[in-house]
Amino acid sequence: MPFGxxxxxxxxxxxxxxxxxxxKRLRWVVRRAYDNVPFYRKKMRxxxxxxxxxxxxxxxxxLPFTTKDDLRANYPFGLVAVDKSELxxxxxSSGTSGKPKVVAYTERDLENWINMVARCLYMIGVRKExxxxxxxxxxxxxxxxxxxxxxxxxxxxxxxxxxGNTEKQLQYMVDFGTTAIHATPSYALRIKEVAEEKxxxxxxxxxxxxxxxxxxxxxxxxxxxxxxxxxKAFDSYGLSEMNGPGVAFECEEQNGLHIWHDHYLVEIVDPxxxxxxxxxxxxxxxxxxxxxxxxxLLRYRTGDITYLMGFDRCSCGRTHPKIHRIIGRADDMxxxxxxxxxxxxxxxxxxxxxxxxxxxxxxxxxxxxLDEITVRVEMRDEIFTGELxxxxxxxxxxxxxxxxxxxxxxxxxxxxxxxxxxxxxxxxRVLDLRKEL
Amino acid sequence: MPFGxxxxxxxxxxxxxxxxxxxKRLRWVVRRAYDNVPFYRKKMRxxxxxxxxxxxxxxxxxLPFTTKDDLRANYPFGLVAVDKSELxxxxxSSGTSGKPKVVAYTERDLENWINMVARCLYMIGVRKExxxxxxxxxxxxxxxxxxxxxxxxxxxxxxxxxxGNTEKQLQYMVDFGTTAIHATPSYALRIKEVAEEKxxxxxxxxxxxxxxxxxxxxxxxxxxxxxxxxxKAFDSYGLSEMNGPGVAFECEEQNGLHIWHDHYLVEIVDPxxxxxxxxxxxxxxxxxxxxxxxxxLLRYRTGDITYLMGFDRCSCGRTHPKIHRIIGRADDMxxxxxxxxxxxxxxxxxxxxxxxxxxxxxxxxxxxxLDEITVRVEMRDEIFTGELxxxxxxxxxxxxxxxxxxxxxxxxxxxxxxxxxxxxxxxxRVLDLRKEL
Ligand SMILES: [Zn+2]
Ligand SMILES: [Zn+2]
Numbered sequence: 001m002p003f004g005x006x007x008x009x010x011x012x013x014x015x016x017x018x019x020x021x022x023x024k025r026l027r028w029v030v031r032r033a034y035d036n037v038p039f040y041r042k043k044m045r046x047x048x049x050x051x052x053x054x055x056x057x058x059x060x061x062x063l064p065f066t067t068k069d070d071l072r073a074n075y076p077f078g079l080v081a082v083d084k085s086e087l088x089x090x091x092x093s094s095g096t097s098g099k100p101k102v103v104a105y106t107e108r109d110l111e112n113w114i115n116m117v118a119r120c121l122y123m124i125g126v127r128k129e130x131x132x133x134x135x136x137x138x139x140x141x142x143x144x145x146x147x148x149x150x151x152x153x154x155x156x157x158x159x160x161x162x163x164g165n166t167e168k169q170l171q172y173m174v175d176f177g178t179t180a181i182h183a184t185p186s187y188a189l190r191i192k193e194v195a196e197e198k199x200x201x202x203x204x205x206x207x208x209x210x211x212x213x214x215x216x217x218x219x220x221x222x223x224x225x226x227x228x229x230x231x232k233a234f235d236s237y238g239l240s241e242m243n244g245p246g247v248a249f250e251c252e253e254q255n256g257l258h259i260w261h262d263h264y265l266v267e268i269v270d271p272x273x274x275x276x277x278x279x280x281x282x283x284x285x286x287x288x289x290x291x292x293x294x295x296x297l298l299r300y301r302t303g304d305i306t307y308l309m310g311f312d313r314c315s316c317g318r319t320h321p322k323i324h325r326i327i328g329r330a331d332d333m334x335x336x337x338x339x340x341x342x343x344x345x346x347x348x349x350x351x352x353x354x355x356x357x358x359x360x361x362x363x364x365x366x367x368x369x370l371d372e373i374t375v376r377v378e379m380r381d382e383i384f385t386g387e388l389x390x391x392x393x394x395x396x397x398x399x400x401x402x403x404x405x406x407x408x409x410x411x412x413x414x415x416x417x418x419x420x421x422x423x424x425x426x427x428x429r430v431l432d433l434r435k436e437l
Numbered sequence: 438m439p440f441g442x443x444x445x446x447x448x449x450x451x452x453x454x455x456x457x458x459x460x461k462r463l464r465w466v467v468r469r470a471y472d473n474v475p476f477y478r479k480k481m482r483x484x485x486x487x488x489x490x491x492x493x494x495x496x497x498x499x500l501p502f503t504t505k506d507d508l509r510a511n512y513p514f515g516l517v518a519v520d521k522s523e524l525x526x527x528x529x530s531s532g533t534s535g536k537p538k539v540v541a542y543t544e545r546d547l548e549n550w551i552n553m554v555a556r557c558l559y560m561i562g563v564r565k566e567x568x569x570x571x572x573x574x575x576x577x578x579x580x581x582x583x584x585x586x587x588x589x590x591x592x593x594x595x596x597x598x599x600x601g602n603t604e605k606q607l608q609y610m611v612d613f614g615t616t617a618i619h620a621t622p623s624y625a626l627r628i629k630e631v632a633e634e635k636x637x638x639x640x641x642x643x644x645x646x647x648x649x650x651x652x653x654x655x656x657x658x659x660x661x662x663x664x665x666x667x668x669k670a671f672d673s674y675g676l677s678e679m680n681g682p683g684v685a686f687e688c689e690e691q692n693g694l695h696i697w698h699d700h701y702l703v704e705i706v707d708p709x710x711x712x713x714x715x716x717x718x719x720x721x722x723x724x725x726x727x728x729x730x731x732x733x734l735l736r737y738r739t740g741d742i743t744y745l746m747g748f749d750r751c752s753c754g755r756t757h758p759k760i761h762r763i764i765g766r767a768d769d770m771x772x773x774x775x776x777x778x779x780x781x782x783x784x785x786x787x788x789x790x791x792x793x794x795x796x797x798x799x800x801x802x803x804x805x806x807l808d809e810i811t812v813r814v815e816m817r818d819e820i821f822t823g824e825l826x827x828x829x830x831x832x833x834x835x836x837x838x839x840x841x842x843x844x845x846x847x848x849x850x851x852x853x854x855x856x857x858x859x860x861x862x863x864x865x866r867v868l869d870l871r872k873e874l
Contacts, residue, residue, distance in 0.1 A: 084614075085565050088565075089594070089595050089597070090594060110589075129522040138575035139581075139598055144576075145597065148582075155544065157527060157541075158527070160526070160528075162577075176513060177521075
């Protein structure tokens, strides 16, 4: 039940109360991990600590990290802290290699999760009058069911279309009067493209809210999405290890993502040393879920790069801190000639150039002992006049802009609109051909 | 919350109380349709009736029928009886031609639906200790989310795999210790086949319960499914127009499907004349949902052929009547030389022949002015010796058995195992080549 313009009272909990709650919950979750998960008991014993050593939030640094590899190594239920009969849901993220990462939920975990996603949706204005079309995969991926349950809880009319069949998706938007969508940004841009082909004017749809997640995207992409559909676009952040979506979300300000501080303990650490970093310092996001019964992960290394935006009260009134939108996902990071490159940096640059279309691909090759990056970029039809001089000018613009951002020389291939592959889920932007040598 | 060995107290409601409840609900739903759906008000006025004319269950015959075409013609929300803001879910069944059939739900409809499917699952022994793998499509198809929510409500561990990726599905069954599955019978048989290829012994999996639906299947297929996975196989019946699955379901007796009499008013009618038929008489199942808020359909023509099995109290103690498993779906019916043939009749015959494998296809061609049926049948590897004499013997056996059941001459093509297409959802058994002429 909503609490004024908030979904839950906890969203505006005074900071001192919130802090008290967090300490209580941290101690609870550490005790739970220690008592019920041999993996953590062993680790903590090796480090010479017990749950009694965790008394304040700052004590979190005494705890061991948990990595994605730990999850894989404990496949499927090695990190589960409850009897299997208490589990009511399984989700998985398969990743590109090795065993999948399994996550498990108790009934209470699901309740918490539904309410966290509902907080996000309510925060950006989704109400029972809305028609919410959920254009992401259902089944084992957390994005589908995560948003589905939350939008339903709010009472919106949920249209569970999933991905695929883009023409029909568009037809449903028209026929059902869809007002809010959830998709990856790349699939949304694909939908716009199909609409253009079909002569459907996406600016005249009744859409007013878009939730975009699963891949990092920039403010320049926001502009494109908002223009394409005449809606307000919000960044959604989550990962299945932390339930799924609903970990952090932009509010109406569209300036940073509130992270639900009563459910997640946030740290930013140096990815190399694991040292905690301060406000404003860029590093790896490390999360300790404070309420998870089924899988109480301690100091989980998300691999995602961001920074804490400071604890000033946001104009929306929420007392939960904000993180900057994800700058790069460690999983996506490319190392080329010793320099770290995130596809999201490339996206940021390209989406700011009016000559460039909505789709690109990053190809990495090895030329002798030298790695090379080639960015294949689709042009925008209406910009390119067809003249060679024009072509060279655009190509040089793109190259210069990329080099400025990445501090590395890149090749640029301009290609015609429609050349590159389209994606309905998370876009696969990087083609690393070095691995095949 | 379970009520002894029943999910809900209503399952064993004394007949007189149940009847009282049904009358009350019938009057409520008719009033609702009349007041809120112009389509029904118009129809009832044309027939010269008002809600006041419906006082007893028998008065249902005074009401107009609703057909699948009515649903299509009123796409998307023409039959909805509530304000759009009260809807929380949309499902669809696309069918082969024309506009899709949209069904809509209020929050209360979902609650009722979840509990009806939970009744079914609880009835066949699914408990919170079970691991329930849901191997059907999610998103717009009702089968996926329908079972998902119900198994979760019971507290089973739901593994929402959906269809596809059959090898991984098998791996999950092993890794998660799946005890209950939901699939189409044809997909289950496909899974068994893949298991054989991979050397996984499906009889040694911890499976004990299988729910099979979306296509009609016979007791002979039951034997095959039960043998293949060493489980107990139960027939699941439902259709999206009646919420989805959970309309009727076999109990432990495996002899007829209890249809939830407090939520659906059941009639069997002559498909030609629409006249009500008596107990034991085969005809078309007509359902009037008694509790649907969003879409109060009156006397919905399901197109499915079955009969009422009589009101004797079942050994399971439930007071709700049983229907015979679906004999044929009107949508699947083939008319060949003036004779009605259901693919389910062919399935029934074939699955009883030990020489015949698990997969078949029905091809209909026009030879001059004469329609011909050819049944393509996969043989079982281990039966066929490879000798021509053997081959002819089997072929003649199959042909004779089919002609006896169908009263029509059919051609039989024996094909090697693995020749025919496999399906992950509802199998497409019939290839009607007449339409292409
Ligand atoms: Zn805010
Ligand atoms: Zn029974």
